Amino acid sequence: MRMFLDAIRTLIYPSYCLMCNQPNTPLCTSCRYKWQNSSRDFLISNHKVSAAIPYDDRVARIVLSAKEDNLEAAKDCILIGLNAAFRQLVRVQDIPDATLLISIPSSQAANRRRGGDYLFNLSHQIPKNSKYPISKLLTAPKAPLLFQKSNVRDQSGLTARERMQNMESAIYVNPRIAAKLKDSHTTVLLMDDVITSGATLKSAISALVASKITVIGAIAACASRHQMRIP
Numbered sequence: 602m603r604m605f606l607d608a609i610r611t612l613i614y615p616s617y618c619l620m621c622n623q624p625n626t627p628l629c630t631s632c633r634y635k636w637q638n639s640s641r642d643f644l645i646s647n648h649k650v651s652a653a654i655p656y657d658d659r660v661a662r663i664v665l666s667a668k669e670d671n672l673e674a675a676k677d678c679i680l681i682g683l684n685a686a687f688r689q690l691v692r693v694q695d696i697p698d699a700t701l702l703i704s705i706p707s708s709q710a711a712n713r714r715r716g717g718d719y720l721f722n723l724s725h726q727i728p729k730n731s732k733y734p735i736s737k738l739l740t741a742p743k744a745p746l747l748f749q750k751s752n753v754r755d756q757s758g759l760t761a762r763e764r765m766q767n768m769e770s771a772i773y774v775n776p777r778i779a780a781k782l783k784d785s786h787t788t789v790l791l792m793d794d795v796i797t798s799g800a801t802l803k804s805a806i807s808a809l810v811a812s813k814i815t816v817i818g819a820i821a822a823c824a825s826r827h828q829m830r831i832p
């Protein structure tokens with residue numbers, strides 16, 4: 602029984618660092634330090650965006666484990682990153698009280714495969730978890746505000762330009778929720794796991810701006826070195 606429980610625990614909380622394979626911890630002290638202290642802010646569609654850590658193969662592995670395998674330790678990592686990104690964003694951008702934390706939607710096919718929208722679910726973890734400063738300032742909506750159109754092509758195998766065209770009008774807004782947010786002058790902070798070309802985020806911002814909703818910026822767990830201006 603003991604061995605069985607240990608095996609289950611190892612499945613949920615791996616006994617090695619997800620980033621560097623150091624034993625006995627799902628995220629070692631030095632990798633945790635990197636997630637907490639590497640944030641940078643940049644601009645996308647004239648909006649302030651902050652990301653916690655540059656995207657590389659090791660970070661990609663964590664993002665995949667979080668969204669495809671629903672691995673708790675990987676999701677914790679994404680939450681640490683989103684919090685670090687938020688701490689950076691408040692240095693450069695005022696966040697009004699009761700700002701709504703809106704996750705970037707995945708494709709409907711991906712949501713079906715994963716049994717739910719993983720970023721939307723994570724957005725609900727953040728305000729609940731009082732160990733993060735982000736929780737005091739933000740609330741998550743009861744229902745998703747943003748959706749991805751079903752005719753969006755799979756991004757893999759597309760050139761940067763094709764990705765941009767593919768995603769340009771890929772995101773749409775639930776009009777009923779949008780009307781309420783507009784009437785109550787609610788501000789929105791966007792959150793994503795990865796920002797590479799920025800095309801998805803641009804599409805989300807333009808859909809929200811078209812619905813006359815104020816977007817105060819975005820946070821992401823990771824972004825390409827190019828976006829973060831890391832040589």
Ligand SMILES: [Zn+2]
Nearest residue numbers: 618621629632
């Ligand atoms: Zn490590």
